[in-house]
Amino acid sequence: MSHAPLNPWLSYPLVAATRRQPSVGSLGGHPRGVTAQDWPKCEVCSNPMCHMAQFDAGPALDLGPFVRMSLFICHATGGRCEDWDPWKGANKVLLHSAIDDNLYDGPPTVRVYKRQPVRVIHPTDEQALMRQVQEKRVTMVDALNEIRHDKLGGGAVWLHGDATPRNSSGRPMRLVAQLTTNLVRYDITPNGMAYVFFDDESRSGDARLLWQGS
Ligand SMILES: [Zn+2]
Numbered sequence: 001m002s003h004a005p006l007n008p009w010l011s012y013p014l015v016a017a018t019r020r021q022p023s024v025g026s027l028g029g030h031p032r033g034v035t036a037q038d039w040p041k042c043e044v045c046s047n048p049m050c051h052m053a054q055f056d057a058g059p060a061l062d063l064g065p066f067v068r069m070s071l072f073i074c075h076a077t078g079g080r081c082e083d084w085d086p087w088k089g090a091n092k093v094l095l096h097s098a099i100d101d102n103l104y105d106g107p108p109t110v111r112v113y114k115r116q117p118v119r120v121i122h123p124t125d126e127q128a129l130m131r132q133v134q135e136k137r138v139t140m141v142d143a144l145n146e147i148r149h150d151k152l153g154g155g156a157v158w159l160h161g162d163a164t165p166r167n168s169s170g171r172p173m174r175l176v177a178q179l180t181t182n183l184v185r186y187d188i189t190p191n192g193m194a195y196v197f198f199d200d201e202s203r204s205g206d207a208r209l210l211w212q213g214s
Helices: 126-134 140-146
Strands: 010-016 025-027 050-056 068-073 091-096 116-120 151-153 174-179 193-198 207-212
Touching: 050 174, 068 193, 068 207, 091 207, 126 140
Parallel strands: none
Antiparallel strands: 010 116, 010 151, 025 050, 025 116, 050 068, 068 091, 151 174, 174 193, 193 207
16 A cells, blocks of 8 residues: 655654544554564564554555554563664564454563554644744744654654664664653653654665663
8 A cells, every 4th residue: 555655744643542533553452463473572682572552554654565563672681682772673663564453362571561542633744843943933942842742753852862763875764653651651761752763765664663761
């Protein structure tokens, strides 16, 4: 499934969804369509990772030819695997080519987070927001606070400086999701922030997860 490229300046805030509301995915819980065989293992300690979130591509999320992404992170060694690093293999973004809503038995993992379906609300035009900063109608701190929430798309609000992953050509990847510890209290530092980046140039598909502590 492909669709028109999204406006990269629009970000879609993620909020909790009730069972009756259409969701774009969910935080925590058990992932759909991930068999035990496909379940990612940590490349540092070899343990099965914990599932963080799953999002479907659509008007708020451009995943190129992919239709869903599932986020995993290693919690087996209490941070010794460097689960914040996008390149160490202690976290994983699985890209799915087809929607499979079946629940399969997964391996036992250290942590299963409480499942929280999420939906997007009216998008924020981050370009307009930054224009207000340039015109000195809004301070940068206030502007960043306006987009420091769980969201799909837009720009990353970094806690410790820009750490955008670069692809094999050296070009920065595109932010597709930013997750706080507000909706689900992930075992990353409280008030930390996770970021998911997508490589638009990779033919086989590449997306990277990293997080920063508060
Ligand atoms: Zn590990």
